[in-house]
Amino acid sequence: MDLGRGIPRRCDCGAAPVVLMSNTARNPERRFYRCGAISGENHVFKWFDEAHDEEFVVVANKLATMEQDLADIKADLADMKNDISEIVALIECLRDGENWWLKVGEELVGYWPGKLFNSLGDGATIVQWGGEIVNLETGGKHTTTDMGSGHFADEGFKKSSYFGNLMTIDETNTLIEPQGVYPTTGHHNCYNIKAGDAGSSWGVNFFYGGPGQNERCP
Numbered sequence: 001m002d003l004g005r006g007i008p009r010r011c012d013c014g015a016a017p018v019v020l021m022s023n024t025a026r027n028p029e030r031r032f033y034r035c036g037a038i039s040g041e042n043h044v045f046k047w048f049d050e051a052h053d054e055e056f057v058v059v060a061n062k063l064a065t066m067e068q069d070l071a072d073i074k075a076d077l078a079d080m081k082n083d084i085s086e087i088v089a090l091i092e093c094l095r096d097g098e099n100w101w102l103k104v105g106e107e108l109v110g111y112w113p114g115k116l117f118n119s120l121g122d123g124a125t126i127v128q129w130g131g132e133i134v135n136l137e138t139g140g141k142h143t144t145t146d147m148g149s150g151h152f153a154d155e156g157f158k159k160s161s162y163f164g165n166l167m168t169i170d171e172t173n174t175l176i177e178p179q180g181v182y183p184t185t186g187h188h189n190c191y192n193i194k195a196g197d198a199g200s201s202w203g204v205n206f207f208y209g210g211p212g213q214n215e216r217c218p
Protein backbone atom coordinates (compact mmCIF):
# COMPACT_ATOMS: atom_id res chain seq x y z
CA MET A 1 0.00 0.00 0.00
CA ASP A 2 1.07 3.60 -0.61
CA LEU A 3 1.51 5.24 2.77
CA GLY A 4 2.38 8.72 1.56
CA ARG A 5 5.00 10.71 3.42
CA GLY A 6 5.19 11.35 7.13
CA ILE A 7 3.30 9.73 10.00
CA PRO A 8 0.71 7.20 8.78
CA ARG A 9 -2.72 8.49 9.87
CA ARG A 10 -4.88 5.58 8.88
CA CYS A 11 -4.49 2.15 7.34
CA ASP A 12 -6.28 1.36 4.05
CA CYS A 13 -8.43 -1.11 6.00
CA GLY A 14 -9.73 1.77 8.10
CA ALA A 15 -7.92 0.92 11.31
CA ALA A 16 -5.84 3.51 13.18
CA PRO A 17 -2.13 2.65 13.27
CA VAL A 18 -0.48 1.78 16.57
CA VAL A 19 3.15 2.18 17.68
CA LEU A 20 4.91 -1.05 18.62
CA MET A 21 8.52 -1.95 19.38
CA SER A 22 10.63 -4.35 17.36
CA ASN A 23 12.58 -7.03 19.20
CA THR A 24 14.35 -8.56 16.24
CA ALA A 25 18.13 -8.95 16.32
CA ARG A 26 18.43 -6.57 13.37
CA ASN A 27 16.23 -3.79 14.81
CA PRO A 28 16.26 -4.21 18.56
CA GLU A 29 13.97 -1.78 20.45
CA ARG A 30 13.22 0.15 17.24
CA ARG A 31 9.70 1.52 17.27
CA PHE A 32 7.38 1.22 14.28
CA TYR A 33 3.85 2.06 13.15
CA ARG A 34 1.64 -0.89 12.32
CA CYS A 35 -2.00 -1.26 11.39
CA GLY A 36 -3.95 -1.46 14.64
CA ALA A 37 -6.08 -4.32 13.32
CA ILE A 38 -4.08 -6.61 11.06
CA SER A 39 -0.38 -7.33 10.55
CA GLY A 40 0.06 -8.09 6.87
CA GLU A 41 1.17 -7.07 3.42
CA ASN A 42 -1.62 -4.62 2.61
CA HIS A 43 -1.62 -2.92 6.00
CA VAL A 44 0.44 -0.12 7.50
CA PHE A 45 4.02 -0.79 8.45
CA LYS A 46 6.54 2.02 8.82
CA TRP A 47 9.55 2.65 11.05
CA PHE A 48 8.76 5.31 13.63
CA ASP A 49 12.03 7.28 13.18
CA GLU A 50 11.70 7.31 9.37
CA ALA A 51 8.06 8.40 9.58
CA HIS A 52 9.01 11.27 11.90
CA ASP A 53 11.95 12.40 9.75
CA GLU A 54 9.55 12.55 6.78
CA GLU A 55 6.91 14.29 8.88
CA PHE A 56 9.41 17.02 9.74
CA VAL A 57 10.04 17.68 6.02
CA VAL A 58 6.29 17.64 5.25
CA VAL A 59 5.55 20.15 8.03
CA ALA A 60 8.49 22.35 7.03
CA ASN A 61 7.20 22.45 3.44
CA LYS A 62 3.67 23.26 4.61
CA LEU A 63 5.04 26.07 6.77
CA ALA A 64 6.99 27.50 3.83
CA THR A 65 3.81 27.41 1.70
CA MET A 66 1.82 29.11 4.46
CA GLU A 67 4.51 31.78 4.84
CA GLN A 68 4.36 32.42 1.11
CA ASP A 69 0.52 32.60 1.22
CA LEU A 70 0.74 35.07 4.08
CA ALA A 71 3.25 37.21 2.18
CA ASP A 72 0.90 37.15 -0.85
CA ILE A 73 -2.06 38.18 1.31
CA LYS A 74 -0.02 41.01 2.85
CA ALA A 75 0.99 42.21 -0.62
CA ASP A 76 -2.65 42.12 -1.79
CA LEU A 77 -3.68 44.08 1.29
CA ALA A 78 -0.97 46.68 0.65
CA ASP A 79 -2.18 46.97 -2.96
CA MET A 80 -5.71 47.48 -1.72
CA LYS A 81 -4.58 50.20 0.71
CA ASN A 82 -2.79 51.96 -2.12
CA ASP A 83 -5.95 51.78 -4.19
CA ILE A 84 -7.96 53.40 -1.45
CA SER A 85 -7.22 57.06 -1.38
CA GLU A 86 -9.41 59.92 -0.51
CA ILE A 87 -9.48 63.33 -2.10
CA VAL A 88 -10.73 65.47 0.73
CA ALA A 89 -10.05 68.72 -1.04
CA LEU A 90 -12.86 70.72 -2.53
CA ILE A 91 -13.10 70.06 -6.23
CA GLU A 92 -14.52 73.06 -8.02
CA CYS A 93 -15.42 73.87 -11.56
CA LEU A 94 -15.20 77.63 -12.00
CA ARG A 95 -15.79 79.99 -14.87
CA ASP A 96 -13.48 82.98 -15.10
CA GLY A 97 -15.69 84.73 -17.62
CA GLU A 98 -14.25 82.90 -20.62
CA ASN A 99 -12.86 79.50 -19.61
CA TRP A 100 -13.96 76.75 -17.22
CA TRP A 101 -11.34 75.91 -14.58
CA LEU A 102 -10.91 72.77 -12.50
CA LYS A 103 -9.66 73.54 -9.01
CA VAL A 104 -8.68 70.87 -6.44
CA GLY A 105 -8.22 72.42 -3.03
CA GLU A 106 -6.23 75.60 -3.66
CA GLU A 107 -4.66 74.29 -6.86
CA LEU A 108 -5.90 75.18 -10.32
CA VAL A 109 -5.41 71.97 -12.28
CA GLY A 110 -6.36 73.18 -15.73
CA TYR A 111 -9.13 74.63 -17.83
CA TRP A 112 -11.52 73.87 -20.66
CA PRO A 113 -11.74 76.64 -23.25
CA GLY A 114 -15.08 78.39 -22.94
CA LYS A 115 -15.77 78.00 -26.66
CA LEU A 116 -16.24 74.22 -26.11
CA PHE A 117 -19.35 74.98 -24.08
CA ASN A 118 -21.41 76.88 -26.57
CA SER A 119 -24.72 75.75 -25.05
CA LEU A 120 -23.57 76.02 -21.42
CA GLY A 121 -22.74 79.70 -21.40
CA ASP A 122 -25.83 80.67 -19.49
CA GLY A 123 -26.25 77.67 -17.21
CA ALA A 124 -27.00 73.97 -17.24
CA THR A 125 -30.18 71.93 -16.92
CA ILE A 126 -28.46 68.88 -15.44
CA VAL A 127 -25.34 68.21 -13.36
CA GLN A 128 -23.82 64.72 -13.15
CA TRP A 129 -21.22 63.15 -10.87
CA GLY A 130 -19.81 59.67 -11.27
CA GLY A 131 -17.61 57.43 -13.38
CA GLU A 132 -17.41 56.45 -16.99
CA ILE A 133 -15.45 53.74 -18.79
CA VAL A 134 -14.90 52.85 -22.43
CA ASN A 135 -16.21 49.39 -23.28
CA LEU A 136 -15.06 48.20 -26.70
CA GLU A 137 -16.31 44.63 -25.99
CA THR A 138 -13.04 43.20 -27.33
CA GLY A 139 -13.64 39.55 -28.23
CA GLY A 140 -17.28 39.93 -27.29
CA LYS A 141 -16.34 40.42 -23.64
CA HIS A 142 -17.01 43.33 -21.36
CA THR A 143 -13.88 45.36 -20.57
CA THR A 144 -11.98 44.58 -17.35
CA THR A 145 -11.48 48.30 -16.78
CA ASP A 146 -12.22 49.28 -13.19
CA MET A 147 -14.55 52.09 -12.36
CA GLY A 148 -13.61 53.94 -9.19
CA SER A 149 -11.59 51.62 -6.95
CA GLY A 150 -12.86 48.54 -8.81
CA HIS A 151 -15.19 47.67 -5.92
CA PHE A 152 -18.98 47.66 -6.07
CA ALA A 153 -20.95 50.40 -4.33
CA ASP A 154 -22.42 48.06 -1.71
CA GLU A 155 -18.91 47.16 -0.48
CA GLY A 156 -19.07 50.56 1.20
CA PHE A 157 -16.65 52.88 2.95
CA LYS A 158 -12.90 52.11 2.64
CA LYS A 159 -13.50 49.79 -0.33
CA SER A 160 -15.86 51.43 -2.74
CA SER A 161 -15.25 54.84 -4.26
CA TYR A 162 -17.52 57.70 -3.33
CA PHE A 163 -18.40 61.31 -3.80
CA GLY A 164 -19.46 63.26 -0.75
CA ASN A 165 -20.80 66.70 0.06
CA LEU A 166 -21.99 67.33 -3.48
CA MET A 167 -22.57 70.98 -4.25
CA THR A 168 -23.22 73.13 -7.25
CA ILE A 169 -21.98 76.70 -7.63
CA ASP A 170 -24.41 79.33 -8.79
CA GLU A 171 -23.76 82.52 -10.72
CA THR A 172 -22.84 84.34 -7.53
CA ASN A 173 -20.19 81.66 -6.71
CA THR A 174 -22.33 80.37 -3.85
CA LEU A 175 -22.22 76.65 -2.98
CA ILE A 176 -25.67 75.07 -3.06
CA GLU A 177 -26.60 71.53 -2.04
CA PRO A 178 -28.30 69.85 -5.02
CA GLN A 179 -31.93 68.77 -4.67
CA GLY A 180 -33.61 65.72 -6.24
CA VAL A 181 -30.38 63.84 -6.94
CA TYR A 182 -30.99 60.30 -8.21
CA PRO A 183 -28.61 57.38 -8.92
CA THR A 184 -28.45 55.83 -12.38
CA THR A 185 -26.30 53.12 -13.94
CA GLY A 186 -25.89 51.50 -17.37
CA HIS A 187 -24.77 47.95 -16.57
CA HIS A 188 -25.50 47.25 -12.91
CA ASN A 189 -23.74 43.84 -12.98
CA CYS A 190 -20.51 45.47 -14.14
CA TYR A 191 -20.60 48.68 -12.10
CA ASN A 192 -23.21 49.95 -9.70
CA ILE A 193 -24.16 52.91 -7.60
CA LYS A 194 -25.78 53.41 -4.22
CA ALA A 195 -27.08 56.66 -2.85
CA GLY A 196 -25.34 57.42 0.43
CA ASP A 197 -27.00 57.37 3.80
CA ALA A 198 -23.76 57.88 5.71
CA GLY A 199 -24.98 60.80 7.82
CA SER A 200 -25.16 64.55 7.71
CA SER A 201 -21.39 65.18 7.66
CA TRP A 202 -21.32 63.49 4.25
CA GLY A 203 -23.95 65.77 2.76
CA VAL A 204 -25.40 64.53 -0.50
CA ASN A 205 -23.25 61.52 -1.34
CA PHE A 206 -23.05 58.21 -3.18
CA PHE A 207 -20.89 55.14 -3.55
CA TYR A 208 -20.16 53.82 -7.01
CA GLY A 209 -17.91 51.66 -9.19
CA GLY A 210 -17.05 48.07 -9.90
CA PRO A 211 -14.58 45.70 -11.56
CA GLY A 212 -16.10 45.57 -15.03
CA GLN A 213 -15.92 42.04 -16.42
CA ASN A 214 -16.83 39.43 -13.79
CA GLU A 215 -18.99 36.31 -13.45
CA ARG A 216 -22.20 38.28 -13.75
CA CYS A 217 -20.82 40.66 -16.37
CA PRO A 218 -19.24 38.42 -19.00
Ligand SMILES: [Zn+2]
Pocket residue numbers: 011012013014015035036037038042043044
Ligand atom coordinates in the same frame (compact mmCIF):
# COMPACT_ATOMS: atom_id res chain seq x y z
ZN1 LIG B 1 -4.92 -2.36 8.25
